[in-house]
Amino acid sequence: MKLRKISFHNVKLSNKLLIMYFFAVFIPIVLTNITFYHVTIENVKKQQMQDSKLALQQITNNFGRIVDEAVGISSSLYTNSNINSFLEKDFITDIDYIDDYNTYIRTFNQSSPINPSINSIRFFTDNPTMIYSGGVYLITKEIKQLEWYKQVSLGRTTGPIMIHSPASIDSRTFAVIRKLDYFNFNNKEKIVRIEINPANIKQIFENVTFKGDLFLLNDEGEIEYSTKKGLNWLKKPLKYNQISYPDNTVTINTKIKDRTYLHNWKVVGAISEKTMLETVNDSGRFIILLACINLLLPTVIIIIIARSFLMRLHRVLKHVKRMKNQDFEIIDGQEFKDEIGQLTIEYNRMSKKIKELIHDVFLANIQKKDLEIKRNRAQLSALQSQINPHFLFNALETIRMRSVIKQEMETANIIHNMAKIFRNSLTWGKDMVTVQAEVKLINSFLEIQKYRFGDKLDYKINVDDVALDRWIPNMSFLPFIENASIHGIEPLADDGKITINISLNNGLLTCIVMDNGAGMTIDKRNQLLSSLEKEEEIGENVGIKNVFYRLKLYYGNQFDFELESKENKGTKITIKVPEKLKGKFVATEDREKKLYFIK
Structure with missing residues (x-):
């Protein structure tokens, strides 16, 4: 050897x-x-x-x-x-x-x-x-x-x-x-x-x-x-x-x-x-x-000098690595006269030359290839749409089991949560679920987000025991948690937290979703509340609007929705629905719950 x-x-x-x-x-x-x-x-x-x-x-x-x-x-x-x-x-x-x-x-x-x-x-x-x-x-x-x-x-x-x-x-x-x-x-x-x-x-x-x-x-x-x-x-x-x-x-x-x-x-x-x-x-x-003074002073000086060129060197290296993906972005910022500054200038000059060369020599071929790729993608999409969704679930289950065998339990757990969310989103025949089932879905989503953000995200779910067996429309709360994670926590650098409180008081089922994320301005909040009232316009925030309209369809005037938010302070959403719909549930042979309204 x-x-x-x-x-x-x-x-x-x-x-x-x-x-x-x-x-x-x-x-x-x-x-x-x-x-x-x-x-x-x-x-x-x-x-x-x-x-x-x-x-x-x-x-x-x-x-x-x-x-x-x-x-x-x-x-x-x-x-x-x-x-x-x-x-x-x-x-x-x-x-x-x-x-x-x-x-x-x-x-x-x-x-x-x-x-x-x-x-x-x-x-x-x-x-x-x-x-x-x-x-x-x-x-x-x-x-x-x-x-x-x-x-x-x-x-x-x-x-x-x-x-x-x-x-x-x-x-x-x-x-x-x-x-x-x-x-x-x-x-x-x-x-x-x-x-x-x-x-x-x-x-x-x-x-x-x-x-x-x-x-x-x-x-x-x-x-x-x-x-x-x-x-x-x-x-x-x-x-x-x-x-x-x-x-x-x-x-x-x-x-x-x-x-x-x-x-x-x-x-x-x-x-x-x-x-x-x-x-x-x-x-x-x-x-x-x-x-301590003798040690601290040289340490501070060395850190300042090291940061002076390491940060710029890493930035140049990051842009160079992007070139393999045909990303020839120019490095912005002030041009300096030291060796790293000269390297940055030469990289920008080289990137410009490559862009010009690609544009002048290969543009026609790229356009032709692009049309061919689009045609192939359309054929592939048509083929993929014919694949039974159970294939995806079986594939995910296979990957999960192999992760378990390799003792990669964290990866296996995330794949398992993804499979549950995909299965739930594709099973449209299931209109009503219990609060307990919804909480399990929320927990699966937050575990995925926790795996994604790491220590940046922390969450807590508090549910009254009496509320667990109450029935609600499928995915009534999850879109709000997803919105808190993506728009609230993701912009933060660290210490993000989402808190979900579900309680049952005086015949009202209350769900409160709070985050300490980016929040929104008063004007943006008012604009969002105004857009929820215009049912004919979907536009942005499709997930929130969709669940808002569904809850309003199920509960009518008995549905209460509140939105509180401050910029850089976080957002609080409160949803209140009746404990029971004006109808009754009947168990079918496949043990699914269907709703029949009493007129």
């Missing part, structure tokens, strides 16, 4: 353009934008991670700075001999205490710069000769039971100790506590407690660009402060590793370095990838929008 050689020249021009567009425009643009999108996403992710680390480092530095300020103040008090002497002195009178208090404690507070990060400075001593007020407190039994006192009193180091303490029910602050034992005259126990302003702590952890949850952890991994809502870290110790996060959570941590009093303390940040990628998603949407 010889393989057929594949050639690109056998591909349609429209398909060639589609291939060129797909491989030269669509795929490169899509791949470029996908690559650009992934590169941008990765860069934004890295930038977001770097920004989060910088924000966390800023929190760590700011917290360490506040603690350093409190430690610095504790160091100055630790080496202040005047304050240490004041706390060691045994006062004989209250006046002596007040004078020394104003001299050392009050003077120290006034001379020291105001630091907004420090909430309070408190001195604790077991000196019984002092008046305990104004920041000086007695070390009572209750204080000795507190955890911070035990840490200071039992501590082996002279350095400051960092502890947390409740600022309120819903918040916590931190305090730097130091034992004042620098000098040798340590006859009494002296402790200074410097509390950090909780508002500054809150501002450090909440007024940052970090978009996740923050945790301040001590050397044992317990949460000392957190911005995460719903945690019970204020009321009882809670370790960070007891908190569960989704798998897509990114954790960042920084240690507070170079501080012995904050040894192994660190700040941990937990942020979900979804939150981190909010900026990435915004960038992604922008990239997608840019990609």
